[in-house]
Amino acid sequence: MPHDHHDHLSPSGHPYRPDDDHPLTYWQQMEIAVRELLIEKGVTTAQDINAQIDAMDARTPANGAAVVARAWTDPAFRTALLEDASTATREMGFDIGPMRLIALENTADVHNIVVCTLCSCYPRNLLGLPPDWYKSRAYRSRTVKEPRKILAEFGVTLPENTTVRVHDSTADMRYIVIPHRPAGTDDWTADALGALVTRDSMIGTGLAKLPSA
Amino acid sequence: MTDRTYMRVRHDMPPGHVRTPAYLRGKIGWVERTLGPFPNPEQLAYRHAGQPLPLMRLRFTMAEVWGNAADGHQDTIDAEIYSHWLEPADAPHAP
Known part of the structure; x- marks a missing residue:
């Protein structure tokens, strides 16, 4: 195995992806805030948002x-x-x-x-x-x-x-x-x-x- | 080739939201087809009503855009440019 001596590599031979545990960025916070407000005010629903994500993934x-x-x-x-x-x-x-x-x-x-x-x-x-x-x-x-x-x-x-x-x-x-x-x-x-x-x-x-x- | 309509992309660098690529400004191409009208994105970006403008698909030779550094001189780049960015021009000379 070419990667045997590298302990930062997973068994598949690829690097481990770092955990995504940094604080939220400004725009991540903004997206969550706007989404929650739109749901709270009845403009859209969590189900509608998930359905749209599913539709995007289906293409x-x-x-x-x-x-x-x-x-x-x-x-x-x-x-x-x-x-x-x-x-x-x-x-x-x-x-x-x-x-x-x-x-x-x-x-x-x-x-x-x-x-x-x-x-x-x-x-x-x-x-x-x-x-x-x-x-x-x-x-x-x-x-x-x-x-x-x-x-x-x-x-x-x-x-x-x-x-x-x-x-x-x-x-x-x-x-x-x-x-x-x-x-x-x-x-x-x-x-x-x-x-x-x-x-x-x-x-x-x-x-x-x-x-x- | 004589029936081609050549246009030069304005050589301006205005601030704000512009959808004319900088690498094509000042370059001469010919009209591949005319599209639109579509609302001017430079106004839409600031929530103004976009003035409907013809959108021209211009075709440039690699030689015109990149000069002697061009990868294949007869190869081409097509791009969509709003009509207010274009002015009439003569065919460019070979570099």
Whole structure:
């Protein structure tokens, strides 16, 4: 075992996470105070808040994968999605609310990758909560300057003649990448194809899985 | 390429809530598509009624934004910029 001599590591080989027993921060106190006041004054209830947290947790990249798989198998939907992704996905039951959605299609010549340099804008209704790295300063600052290096670090090396299009999600739009459909899947159903569509492939930091993988 | 509408992002650094990334200020891109109108977030942030503004998706070349330090000169960055941050411009010269 490579980690045998390090007693600050758990049996799994990973470091123990420090206990979260520091005093509450200002904003933690503020959140608790506002939440308790809203409940006390009857504006909302603890059940409503828990239901909203459950609803947020229930949104996963499987939603986005269903959209991508349908775009791969239903040409009319693909056209509608590229034309107006908010409406096309809403009709599938994925309402993006007041935001608007743009679908970015990868082709043999173009690879799209999404970042929000200003904060962490992300199509949560299709992909769930963003991964920590998506919110990191490193990803946000480097993706607009050296996207090919970022892609290589994610294991994606593109041919020189592929155009990389970086999309900085700066305002009211949200973005989902439609990855390139893997070869050898011509007779696959949308359900089966959905299993090939990873979260990262819809951010643009990955590709769809290959049928054999 | 001749039918592109080029715009320059204003080279200003005003205080307050602004959704125009600093790294694009002063840079020239072309209009990829026009969206909106959406209320001006610089007013919304202070609970004022947001003036409805066109939101332009501008496309910049890496070379325009980063010069010779660019990773792939033909690669591009798209960003959504509110119209009051944009002024007409000629196509940029290659660096």
